Amino acid sequence: MKVIGINGSARKDGNTSIIMRIVFKELEKQEIETELIQFCDKEIAPCKGCFACRGNENCILKNDFFFECFEKLATSDGILLGSPVYSADVSAKMKAFLERAGVVVATNPEMLKYKVGASVSAVRRGGGMIAVDTMNHFLLNKEVIVAGSTYWNIVYGKDIGEVLNDDEGVRNMKNLGQNMAWLLK
Numbered sequence: 001m002k003v004i005g006i007n008g009s010a011r012k013d014g015n016t017s018i019i020m021r022i023v024f025k026e027l028e029k030q031e032i033e034t035e036l037i038q039f040c041d042k043e044i045a046p047c048k049g050c051f052a053c054r055g056n057e058n059c060i061l062k063n064d065f066f067f068e069c070f071e072k073l074a075t076s077d078g079i080l081l082g083s084p085v086y087s088a089d090v091s092a093k094m095k096a097f098l099e100r101a102g103v104v105v106a107t108n109p110e111m112l113k114y115k116v117g118a119s120v121s122a123v124r125r126g127g128g129m130i131a132v133d134t135m136n137h138f139l140l141n142k143e144v145i146v147a148g149s150t151y152w153n154i155v156y157g158k159d160i161g162e163v164l165n166d167d168e169g170v171r172n173m174k175n176l177g178q179n180m181a182w183l184l185k
Contacts (some may be wrong), residue, residue, distance in 0.1 A: 001184050002033040003078035003116075006069065008094025011084075012040040015122035015163040019155045019173050020082045023120065026177025032078070032184060037069055039093040044069075047100040054107035059100055066100055073101070078184055079117040079144060081135040088127035090134045098138045105142045116183045117144040118176055120153045122163055128154035147183055149176040 005024060009016040017038060024034040042065035052060045058070055073079055081098075083090035090098070105111045119135030121128045132153050139146050153176055155169030156162075164170060 004076040005080040008083035008091040022173040023177040030181035085127035113143040124158040
């Protein structure tokens, strides 16, 4: 089994990556393979609305990182989406990825059906619920079974590493990883 993590942060190995790795550690304890994809140095263009993906099971445009990333997501058993909060929602790259992936899956129904998924957000102050909702709406609308935890999947911290000071948030990420592993197994 394998879980693909998609990190929409502009910062490589920043707070979003840190909390995603906490979830991954719990999955790995259950012998579930993980891979973290970071968008920080990748280009993800928005959907062009051409619908040429119908029957192709991926976007036909291969001039950015979307094609490779979506292929890994489509062949995984689980999906962990992560984004920091920018302007009270997910990052622009995560939004572009979700819109494009949404069209690919909508034109190729059941591609993600019964995969296990979850969404997490690293926040400085506010907007975390909106970001998690944005990512969860994608998962739920594509028939992914969404794992929950003991509280909202948000961890607070501004500077890189500060999320580790949010004890409740860290516990929540560990629990989320355990719940994802249980669902996957």
